[in-house]
Amino acid sequence: MTLKTEPFVLNIGPAHPSTHGVCRLKARLDGEVITDLECVFGYLHRGIEKLAEERTYTGIIPLTDRLDYLAAMSNNLAYCLSVEKLAGITVPERAHYLRVIMAELQRIASHLIAVGAFLNDCGAFMTPILYMLREREKILDLFEMASGQRLTYNYMRIGGVSQDVPEEFLPALTKFVDEMPAHIDEYDRLLAENEILLARAKGVGILPAELAVNISAGGPVLRASGVRWDIRKADPYTIYDRFQFDIPTGTVGDCYDRYRVRVLEMRQSIRILKQALEQIPAGPSRSAVPQLVRPPAGEAYARIEAPKGELGFYLVSDTSIAPYRCHIRAPSLINLTALRDMIVGWKIADAIIIFGSIDICMGEVDR
Amino acid sequence: MTQTLSGKDIAAKLETQFPGSILESSEAGILVNSQTLVKLAAYLKTASGFELDYLNYVTAVDYYDYFELVYLFTSLKHNHSLVVKTRCYGRENLTVPSLVSLYRGADYQEREINDLLGIKFEGHPNLRPIFLWEGFEGHPLRKDFLA
Numbered sequence: 001m002t003l004k005t006e007p008f009v010l011n012i013g014p015a016h017p018s019t020h021g022v023c024r025l026k027a028r029l030d031g032e033v034i035t036d037l038e039c040v041f042g043y044l045h046r047g048i049e050k051l052a053e054e055r056t057y058t059g060i061i062p063l064t065d066r067l068d069y070l071a072a073m074s075n076n077l078a079y080c081l082s083v084e085k086l087a088g089i090t091v092p093e094r095a096h097y098l099r100v101i102m103a104e105l106q107r108i109a110s111h112l113i114a115v116g117a118f119l120n121d122c123g124a125f126m127t128p129i130l131y132m133l134r135e136r137e138k139i140l141d142l143f144e145m146a147s148g149q150r151l152t153y154n155y156m157r158i159g160g161v162s163q164d165v166p167e168e169f170l171p172a173l174t175k176f177v178d179e180m181p182a183h184i185d186e187y188d189r190l191l192a193e194n195e196i197l198l199a200r201a202k203g204v205g206i207l208p209a210e211l212a213v214n215i216s217a218g219g220p221v222l223r224a225s226g227v228r229w230d231i232r233k234a235d236p237y238t239i240y241d242r243f244q245f246d247i248p249t250g251t252v253g254d255c256y257d258r259y260r261v262r263v264l265e266m267r268q269s270i271r272i273l274k275q276a277l278e279q280i281p282a283g284p285s286r287s288a289v290p291q292l293v294r295p296p297a298g299e300a301y302a303r304i305e306a307p308k309g310e311l312g313f314y315l316v317s318d319t320s321i322a323p324y325r326c327h328i329r330a331p332s333l334i335n336l337t338a339l340r341d342m343i344v345g346w347k348i349a350d351a352i353i354i355f356g357s358i359d360i361c362m363g364e365v366d367r
Numbered sequence: 368m369t370q371t372l373s374g375k376d377i378a379a380k381l382e383t384q385f386p387g388s389i390l391e392s393s394e395a396g397i398l399v400n401s402q403t404l405v406k407l408a409a410y411l412k413t414a415s416g417f418e419l420d421y422l423n424y425v426t427a428v429d430y431y432d433y434f435e436l437v438y439l440f441t442s443l444k445h446n447h448s449l450v451v452k453t454r455c456y457g458r459e460n461l462t463v464p465s466l467v468s469l470y471r472g473a474d475y476q477e478r479e480i481n482d483l484l485g486i487k488f489e490g491h492p493n494l495r496p497i498f499l500w501e502g503f504e505g506h507p508l509r510k511d512f513l514a
Contacts (some may be wrong), residue, residue, distance in 0.1 A: 234446055301439065
């Protein structure tokens with residue numbers, strides 16, 4: 001006897017712990033196997049690109065905090081670099097170092113959340129993420145010292161940073177940099193060879209290198225597929241050409257590789273931070289830039305290697321005090337392009353970890 | 368450093384192969400006829416010496432008289448990039464050919480442009496609204512949309 005079965009459509013989200021924000025996944029199921037998938041966005045669309053057209057160049061910086069709110073420093077940096085390129089503004093040496101320090105701390109903080117939340121999705125509920133939140137807390141303390149904020153920092157300015165770091169910042173950073181490698185060793189002891197993680201993540205949700213390039217994937221998602229492409233090396237911005245570091249890559253592009261690349265990148269960020277601490281000069285932290293910046297007519301695109309991939313701002317100026325157009329190249333949105341290819345054929349439980357392994361932030365997807 | 372390919376050099380190299388398709392060229396990039404965009408992109412994607420296999424972003428700007436689409440292509444192999452622009456004139460029934468068949472990375476970005484600026488992409492497999500709800504009137508990123 002054959003049973004006739006109807007395809008079943010399952011809505012995951014928009015408000016679901018595993019969707020990491022308000023994203024809706026419409027999955028068509030055959031039994032427990034996903035046969036088709038569609039992402040539905042827009043639940044957090046605030047129109048930041050439109051809002052930017054009505055604000056001064058400096059007034060946009062707080063808006064960028066609210067894109068990928070787990071990496072606000074990176075957003076600040078990408079935006080300020082873009083305005084500086086458009087207006088031809090130079091940045092003092094010390095500000096360059098402070099920016100790199102903040103960006104690398106932010107990368108570690110973002111990857112800690114990515115790895116912790118990924119393990120949550122794998123079923124290691126709440127235990128690993130608490131280890132990672134413990135270290136992230138120390139980074140947030142450092143950010144609070146510098147900017148007074150713990151999530152939306154609004155720290156960088158066109159031409160530098162809003163203020164120099166207080167006296168106690170660099171000693172506290174040195175302490176963090178000395179302690180952090182031992183914590184990463186601890187994660188490795190707990191997780192790298194963990195049988196549950198291997199069973200859940202190895203060989204699951206493979207993104208082949210060719211497809212990763214074709215969908216314009218960026219960051220750890222691209223590198224986990226074996227493509228050695230990091231904008232810090234390929235197109236160095238600020239002063240990244242002064243630091244020694246490696247680009248970790250994966251081999252097959254499965255969920256485990258994406259997890260592994262993030263852990264290895266944290267170690268490289270520590271290396272960069274150590275060098276920055278040795279080299280940081282004294283001096284001004286901000287160049288004299290008027291409150292109302294009026295860049296000459298033209299356009300500029302500046303990009304950085306944000307924790308989630310290539311983050312860039314395309315700005316068009318008509319010489320007024322607000323940009324004529326401000327387009328944000330959001331890595332979270334573009335990295336999701338191949339989600340359907342990665343998920344179809346896997347079970348619902350696998351879909352959750354494949355989605356988690358991409359590491360998105362809906363604030364940046366919807367903008 | 369990613370080398371920015373000079374639009375002038377590219378125009379000189381491609382003029383014989385794609386006559387009339389490059390309308391303007393400068394050091395910053397090239398402006399092409401939208402009808403030949405896909406053919407040109409397909410060539411630049413695979414031709415040796417170019418191999419622009421990575422589409423960094425695609426976006427559009429409203430200049431009232433016309434909409435300008437901006438594409439940034441990069442070659443991961445040669446570490447060089449090229450800005451390609453194309454224009455569509457008018458305010459209604461705007462269409463540009465879609466690049467999804469060549470670069471799937473354009474998928475969500477073209478949907479976003481269609482949603483927020485009202486430009487249709489011919490050949491896009493699924494051009495439904497991406498951020499706004501179905502039935503939303505107007506295109507918020509247009510300059511004549513008052514927020």
